[in-house]
Amino acid sequence: xxxxxxxxxxxxGSGREAIKAASRxxxxxxxxxxxxxxxxxxxxFEDISQMIHLEKLSEDLIRSEISQLQQQGNIVKAIVSFVxxxxxxxxxxxxxxxSTTLSIEALKIMEDKTATRNAxxxxxxxxxxxxxxxxxxxxxxxxxDYTFPMVVKSAISKASKDVYYVENKFEMExxxxxxxxxxPSQKIVLDEYLDGPQYLVEVLVHNGNVNIxxxxxxxxxxxxxxxxxxxxxxxxxxxxxxxxxxxAVESIxxxxxxxxxxCHLEFRYICENWKLIEIxxxxxxxxxxxxxxxxxxxxxxxxxxKLYLGFEPNLIRKxxxxxxxxxxxxxxxxxxxxxxxxxxxxxQPEVKEVFIKPRIGVIMMPPISMGHRxxxxxxxxxxxxxxxxxxxxxxxxxxxxxxPL
Amino acid sequence: MDKQNCICHSMKTxxxxxxxxxxxxxxxxxxxxxxKMDTIPFRLYSTNNSKPFMAFYKCIATPFFRLKKLYEExxxxxxxxxxxxxxxxxxxxxxxxxxxxRKTNTCIIVNLSCFCxxxxxxxxxxxxxxxxxxxxx
Numbered sequence: 001x002x003x004x005x006x007x008x009x010x011x012x013g014s015g016r017e018a019i020k021a022a023s024r025x026x027x028x029x030x031x032x033x034x035x036x037x038x039x040x041x042x043x044x045f046e047d048i049s050q051m052i053h054l055e056k057l058s059e060d061l062i063r064s065e066i067s068q069l070q071q072q073g074n075i076v077k078a079i080v081s082f083v084x085x086x087x088x089x090x091x092x093x094x095x096x097x098x099s100t101t102l103s104i105e106a107l108k109i110m111e112d113k114t115a116t117r118n119a120x121x122x123x124x125x126x127x128x129x130x131x132x133x134x135x136x137x138x139x140x141x142x143x144x145d146y147t148f149p150m151v152v153k154s155a156i157s158k159a160s161k162d163v164y165y166v167e168n169k170f171e172m173e174x175x176x177x178x179x180x181x182x183x184p185s186q187k188i189v190l191d192e193y194l195d196g197p198q199y200l201v202e203v204l205v206h207n208g209n210v211n212i213x214x215x216x217x218x219x220x221x222x223x224x225x226x227x228x229x230x231x232x233x234x235x236x237x238x239x240x241x242x243x244x245x246x247x248a249v250e251s252i253x254x255x256x257x258x259x260x261x262x263c264h265l266e267f268r269y270i271c272e273n274w275k276l277i278e279i280x281x282x283x284x285x286x287x288x289x290x291x292x293x294x295x296x297x298x299x300x301x302x303x304x305x306k307l308y309l310g311f312e313p314n315l316i317r318k319x320x321x322x323x324x325x326x327x328x329x330x331x332x333x334x335x336x337x338x339x340x341x342x343x344x345x346x347x348q349p350e351v352k353e354v355f356i357k358p359r360i361g362v363i364m365m366p367p368i369s370m371g372h373r374x375x376x377x378x379x380x381x382x383x384x385x386x387x388x389x390x391x392x393x394x395x396x397x398x399x400x401x402x403x404p405l
Numbered sequence: 406m407d408k409q410n411c412i413c414h415s416m417k418t419x420x421x422x423x424x425x426x427x428x429x430x431x432x433x434x435x436x437x438x439x440x441k442m443d444t445i446p447f448r449l450y451s452t453n454n455s456k457p458f459m460a461f462y463k464c465i466a467t468p469f470f471r472l473k474k475l476y477e478e479x480x481x482x483x484x485x486x487x488x489x490x491x492x493x494x495x496x497x498x499x500x501x502x503x504x505x506x507r508k509t510n511t512c513i514i515v516n517l518s519c520f521c522x523x524x525x526x527x528x529x530x531x532x533x534x535x536x537x538x539x540x541x542x
Contacts, residue, residue, distance in 0.1 A: 330539035337492065337504075337536050364539075401492050401536040 003028035003049070003074045004305065005066065007057060007081040007090045008035075011044070012355065014282075014289040014301055015082035021302035023047045027077065032057060032065060059089060066097055078308040082301065084158045085111050087281040091261075100308060103205070106256040110263060110281040114155040114187040116256075123255050125248045125267070125276040132188040138176055141190075142169045149193040154179045155186050158280075161369040165193065165226065191277075196270040198277065199234070200284060201249055202292065202300060204313055208259045210250050211315050213300055214292050215242075218266075221329070227367045230391075231287070232384055233295040233323040241269070248274040262304040264288075287325045287355065287376050294352045294378060295323040321380045323352070324387040326395045327373040333365045334402025341397035345377055348394035350387070353378040356398065364402055374400065412517045413480045419445055419525065420475050426528055442528040444471045446487050446506050449515070450522035458520065460486050462511040468499055469506050469526070480518050486511045492536050505533035 004022045009015045009031055022029050028049045031038075034057050038045065045051060054061050069076060078098050081090035088107040094100045109115045120126045132141050152175045154162040162182065164175040172190070179188055198220060202213040215237055219230030237245070249265060256279075264284045266277040283289060283300050292300050297318030307313050336358050346354045356375045358364055365372060377395040381387035425431055427443035448457040448468045457468035469487035476482065489503035490496060497503035508531065 328540055331541065332537045332539055334537055400539045402539060403536055404534060 001028050001074055002026075002077050003030050003069070004309075005069070005076050005079045005090075006031045006048075007062065007079065007086040008033055008083040010083060010285060011041075012357070013285045013287070015285060017289045017299075018080065018082050018283075018301035018305060020047045021299060022080075022305055023049075025302070025305065028074070030069065030074070030076075032062060057086060059093075062089070062093065066093065070097075078305070080305065080308050082282050082285070084280070084282075085156060087111060091281075094308065100310060101260050102308065103256075103258045103261045106253075106258040107261055107263075107281040109256055110279050112155050113153060113157065113189045113278060116279055117189055117191075120252060120255055120276065123251055123276070125252060125274050127194055127275045127277075128192040130190040132176060132190060134180060134185055134187070138173055141176070142173050146172070146190070147192060148172075151191045151193050152176065152179070153189050153191070154183055155189060156183070161371070163225065165222075194268040194270050194275050194277070196268040196275075198228075199245075199267050199269070200231070200288075201245065201265045201267065202283060202288065203249060203253070203263050203265065204300070204303060204307060204315060205253060205258045205261050205263070206307055206313055210246075210253055211313070212246060212249060213298060213303075213315055214295065215245070216288075216291070223329075223366060224368050227327075227329060227370060227373065229327045229329060229373070230388070231291060231325040232388060233291060233321075235295075235320050235322060235384065245274055248276075252276060252279065260307065262300075262307065286327075286370075286373075287353070287378055290353055291323050291325050291378055294380060295321050322382070322384040322387040323378060323380050324384065324391045325376050325378045326388070326391040328375040328377075328395055328398060329367045329373055330364055330400060330402075331366050332402060332404075333363065334404050336360055336362050336364050337401040337403050339375075339401070340399050344397040345394040348379070348390065348397070350380045350390045351377060351394045352380060354394070354398070358400075363405070364400060412520050412523060413475070413477060415523050416472060416475050416482055416517060417477065419447065419523070420472055423472065440529075442531065444487075444508070444531040445528050446471060446526040446531055448524040448526070449520045450524065451519055452521050457524070458515075460484075460511075460513050462486055462509070465496055466499070471508065471531070473512060479516075481514055481516050483512055483514050485509060486513070487531065494535050505535070506530045508532060 004027045019029050030050045031048045032052050079090045079094035081087050088111050091102040091107050092104045109119050114131050117129050149167045152164045157163050166172045198218045200216040204211045215234040217232045218228045221227050221229045263281050265279045267274045289301050303313035354377050377391045379391035381390050423445045446469050459466045459468050467486050470484040474483040486509045487506040489499040490505050490507050492504045
């Protein structure tokens with residue numbers, strides 16, 4: 001019985017689609033999860049053959065489960081995670097138990113934002129940065145000669161959580177104290193603020209060959225935090241800009257010594273230079289896999305699994321379509337009473353997918369992390385502009401009814 | 406206690422509790438009630454009918470009432486009509502999914518001896534603020 005072991009998943013989005021892809025490829029899918037509520041919602045996980053709940057997804061407990069699964073006759077072909085911070089540990093165990101050759105050192109560096117900055121400090125894409133260590137004196141740190149505004153983020157931040165824009169020393173001190181209170185032993189990254197268009201680059205590295213699968217322009221809304229509310233697949237990237245971007249990606253992956261991995265990088269284009277905002281050791285979550293599938297006919301998570309299994313991924317584009325994803329956020333707080341407009345949005349022209357995240361009764365709020373984006377609409381069009389207009393127009397049908405708190 | 410006295414007695418208790426939650430005759434030193442409530446909405450059922458008593462006004466039929474006055478000697482009560490509304494604030498089917506009850510100025514006087522069951526509902530339903538609809542245009 002050949003199986004693929006997944007360490008943690010999300011209910012929806014790229015990580016979950018990976019499990020479905022593994023099932024489609026004919027493997028038994030086994031999930032190790034810390035989330036107790038998954039067992040209660042077991043009937044919503046038909047694609048998972050076996051679900052094992054662990055109190056904590058520690059390396060020791062995972063190892064012990066793998067041994068037990070092997071004793072039960074499971075031939076574990078790969079151990080995979082699309083959820084932070086389990087990507088590198090999954091890859092490490094996969095190399096150990098399944099003889100894969102994933103670039104685990106590089107994946108570990110990508111999981112830690114301070115390690116990434118240090119590893120790439122000589123790279124031309126690296127912005128000006130500083131690292132605050134918990135043992136440092138805050139007073140001494142904030143007196144340094146920084147040029148504001150700056151971005152302060154915890155080393156393990158994800159989905160915009162614990163990422164703050166600060167305009168002066170006072171704000172910086174407050175934010176550092178806030179992060180230390182949450183994560184007393186975590187280092188903190190202090191980046192120069194880079195103002196320019198932001199792009200996300202999905203990459204699959206096979207045997208040292210860097211494959212840029214998709215380039216996506218991000219639309220960022222600044223409220224309490226920076227939240228990405230729109231993603232546009234870039235089809236007609238200006239050739240010189242594209243060449244520079246490819247070189248930037250290749251130089252980063254070379255410095256990190258990546259030979260077998262899936263990752264995504266976020267760049268800003270500033271004064272004719274590509275600057276790295278961050279790099280993550282997996283396919284982007286949320287709608288990304290579906291967007292790429294709709295745009296190019298490539299199921300990126302499926303190809304990533306093939307890569308993990310030692311096969312060559314097939315990244316040939318079957319077609320090229322303008323695709324835009326519009327995310328919905330709200331400005332009020334309240335308990336969700338009902339949602340309307342999902343079917344109407346889905347019936348609009350060129351709409352490919354509508355996804356509503358919250359369940360009735362949950363508390364909804366304005367976004368302070370990417371997790372507070374409550375719905376998305378993926379749409380296409382004859383041009384990128386039309387795709388965006390279709391997605392935004394369809395999304396305008398979706399309404400959340402909230403009971404004030 | 407006969408049936409007539411029983412429903413009248415319950416109404417007396419309801420009126421007393423309605424005064425308590427509205428803060429009438431009760432001055433708190435340490436409690437600040439954010440949400441002012443002055444109604445315990447209810448439905449009435451007569452002896453041989455499984456459906457609640459309905460009152461009609463304009464084009465609306467409602468089984469929801471607020472007790473305004475109680476005439477103990479005659480076992481009669483003055484009730485104001487409460488209208489069921491949906492999440493948009495439009496009149497709703499009182500037997501289906503309604504969101505809140507809206508006060509009206511329309512009153513009726515009923516003989517309580519015609520009823521044997523009182524079915525109270527949460528006071529929060531009355532003049533419950535309408536939901537916030539997001540995203541706002």
